[in-house]
Amino acid sequence: NNGSINGHGQYWWKKYRSKLLNHTRGPLVQIMWSSDVVFANITLRDSPFWTLHPYDCKNVTITNMTILALFEAPNTDGIDPDSCEDMIIENSYISVGDDGIAIKSGWDQYGTTYGRPSKNILIRNLTIRFMVR
């Protein structure tokens, strides 16, 4: 019971749907250019956008996490490993409004230019709930 982080995303989902935003919404938790990081035992809830976004990181472990957002919450992916290598995602529960896990290697032409593919990512023992629309 190491606590929870609540992104109170409702405010942002509403602005996004009403087309009142000129910029991308922020993710709830984002780490960049980091290595040897462990995320464990935390609940992440109602992110404005993607929930947990490790970018260009190495040796990240994500274990025993709970990630929640309303089914109708736009773009609230659970975990987005992005240009990451040597990662374990395990023993977690994800119920969100978009992808449970989406592995990325950057964003469109910016990702191609940066040239750092995701690799060596182990995913096991997850429960991912989704709703068929």
Ligand SMILES: *[C@@H]1O[C@H](CO)[C@@H](O)[C@H](O)[C@H]1NC(C)=O
């Ligand atoms: C997982 O996290 C919960 C709290 O969210 C804690 O009670 C439990 O002991 C943890 N289990 C492991 C194996 O770390």
Ligand SMILES: *[C@@H]1O[C@H](CO)[C@@H](O)[C@H](O)[C@H]1NC(C)=O
């Ligand atoms: C978005 O841009 C418009 C036009 O420049 C501006 O009037 C509006 O205040 C901006 N909205 C936000 C939330 O920044």
Ligand SMILES: *[C@@H]1O[C@H](CO)[C@@H](O)[C@H](O)[C@H]1NC(C)=O
């Ligand atoms: C990966 O990170 C964990 C947690 O910080 C650390 O214990 C472990 O030594 C690291 N592994 C490598 C190969 O650096």
Ligand SMILES: *[C@@H]1O[C@H](CO)[C@@H](O)[C@H](O)[C@H]1NC(C)=O
């Ligand atoms: C997660 O919780 C379990 C059970 O309390 C504990 O053994 C483990 O050390 C915790 N993990 C971290 C990274 O704190």
Ligand SMILES: *[C@@H]1O[C@H](CO)[C@@H](O)[C@H](O)[C@H]1NC(C)=O
């Ligand atoms: C799978 O994950 C669940 C939830 O975190 C945990 O209770 C269970 O012990 C894990 N199973 C294995 C084989 O690690």
Ligand SMILES: CC(=O)N[C@H]1CO[C@H](CO)[C@@H](O)[C@@H]1O
């Ligand atoms: C921040 C915090 O309270 N971390 C604790 C999470 O649980 C583990 C295991 O009980 C403790 O060792 C941490 O101190």
